[in-house]
Amino acid sequence: MDISGLVDGYYSYNANRPSDAANGQVNDLYNFNDKTDQFNLSELRLTLNHDPDPVGAHVDLFYGRTNTLINGSSNNQGDYIEQAFLSLKPPKAKGFEMDFGKFVTSAGAEVIESKDNWNYSRSILFAWAIPYYHFGLRTSMPVSKTDTIGVQVMNGWNNVTTNNGGVTIGLTNALVKPKYTWNTNYYTGPSNASTQKGYRNLIDTTLLLTPNAKFNAYLNYDYGQNRNHFDTGEGIDTSLNHWQGVAVAAHGQVTGTSALTGRFEFFHDNNGFSTGTAQELKEFTGTYEYKWAEGLLTRAEYRRDWSDQPYFHKGDTNMVDAQTTVTVGFVAFFGPKR
Numbered sequence: 001m002d003i004s005g006l007v008d009g010y011y012s013y014n015a016n017r018p019s020d021a022a023n024g025q026v027n028d029l030y031n032f033n034d035k036t037d038q039f040n041l042s043e044l045r046l047t048l049n050h051d052p053d054p055v056g057a058h059v060d061l062f063y064g065r066t067n068t069l070i071n072g073s074s075n076n077q078g079d080y081i082e083q084a085f086l087s088l089k090p091p092k093a094k095g096f097e098m099d100f101g102k103f104v105t106s107a108g109a110e111v112i113e114s115k116d117n118w119n120y121s122r123s124i125l126f127a128w129a130i131p132y133y134h135f136g137l138r139t140s141m142p143v144s145k146t147d148t149i150g151v152q153v154m155n156g157w158n159n160v161t162t163n164n165g166g167v168t169i170g171l172t173n174a175l176v177k178p179k180y181t182w183n184t185n186y187y188t189g190p191s192n193a194s195t196q197k198g199y200r201n202l203i204d205t206t207l208l209l210t211p212n213a214k215f216n217a218y219l220n221y222d223y224g225q226n227r228n229h230f231d232t233g234e235g236i237d238t239s240l241n242h243w244q245g246v247a248v249a250a251h252g253q254v255t256g257t258s259a260l261t262g263r264f265e266f267f268h269d270n271n272g273f274s275t276g277t278a279q280e281l282k283e284f285t286g287t288y289e290y291k292w293a294e295g296l297l298t299r300a301e302y303r304r305d306w307s308d309q310p311y312f313h314k315g316d317t318n319m320v321d322a323q324t325t326v327t328v329g330f331v332a333f334f335g336p337k338r
Contacts, residue, residue: 001048001057004335008042008064008114012327016320018313027325028312029275029283029305031127032066032112033120036325042066042114045082047335052089052097059084066112070132070158078160082112082133095142102160103138105131106150106172107185107204109220109247118216118251118261119287120299120329125245125265128274129222130204131157131187138170148174156191157200166190168200181208191226198229198238217250226273241273245281261287279309299329 014027014036026034033042043066048059060082071079085101107130110117136154143149152170155162168189175182184205191200202224209217225242245267253259265283272278285303292298305312306322314320 001050002336005046006333008331010329011039012036015324016314019316022313031069052087054089056087098139100137102135104133109206109218115331119263119285120301123247124267124283125222125247135160146176164190166196192229195229198227200226214253220247241271243269243274257291259289277311279307281307296332301327
């Protein structure tokens with residue numbers, strides 16, 4: 001087994017100074033680095049991996065705010081497992097691979113590990129538009145030298161077990177060219193409790209531009225909808241909730257050790273299904289990265305979120321329509337593929 005890991009900690013300042021009584025003293029809309037006006041551990045991770053030859057296995061164990069926000073805080077053993085799956089890659093199957101177990105979603109322009117993103121904080125789309133993980137079966141198959149397709153059959157969004165008796169189907173496509181990569185994902189399946197009526201659908205697509213080694217950019221679009229089906233006491237609610245958003249980011253390598261990234265987003269939560277409030281959100285993030293050595297980096301970040309509704313906590317009781325934060329993150333990582 002290849003062994004790797006990381007330690008990710010940060011300090012965040014919020015100009016609104018939300019109190020513990022207000023919202024738990026967190027940056028609204030954030031995940032993983034959400035605790036504000038204090039030092040905090042975002043993630044401690046240990047990864048065990050064996051590439052399929054033809055059988056492989058992968059396990060990610062993690063601890064900190066990341067595992068609390070992804071899996072909950074019930075103190076069950078499973079709370080500390082981000083991924084755990086077996087892999088099969090038959091030698092004569094022309095690149096076909098199959099995984100079974102718990103694995104992170106294929107959707108989104110970002111990932112859970114901060115070191116593999118351009119910005120330190122995750123986007124609104126990553127936190128509110130798409131799932132974190134699934135449990136089930138996923139496959140991938142190259143259909144040309146540049147195109148790979150996949151089919152996934154899972155228990156739904158962000159759950160290991162489900163009580164509705166249905167499955168979620170995922171269809172994936174990755175087109176990789178020398179100057180760009182285009183990923184498209186579609187998920188559909190029943191996601192309401194105790195019934196197979198009412199489907200949740202997600203279309204996710206990301207265009208990554210890689211014109212040269214010093215400048216990269218991406219465009220990420222998400223559209224999701226969820227059809228209700230529950231008894232209100234006066235009838236069955238079958239209303240349709242939907243949300244959509246777009247994110248644009250650009251990353252420039254200034255020197256061999258430093259880089260700059262800018263990100264802008266627009267997110268429309270039409271019915272409040274994702275964030276709890278029907279609103280239009282915008283967000284801008286500027287990030288400076290400095291690599292001290294191989295496996296050690298620091299990111300300093302300014303972020304501004306604003307809404308057309310008074311969504312953000314300020315002090316003990318006030319609600320305002322904007323939030324400004326400054327965060328410094330420290331990430332150390334090791335392993336054969338760092």
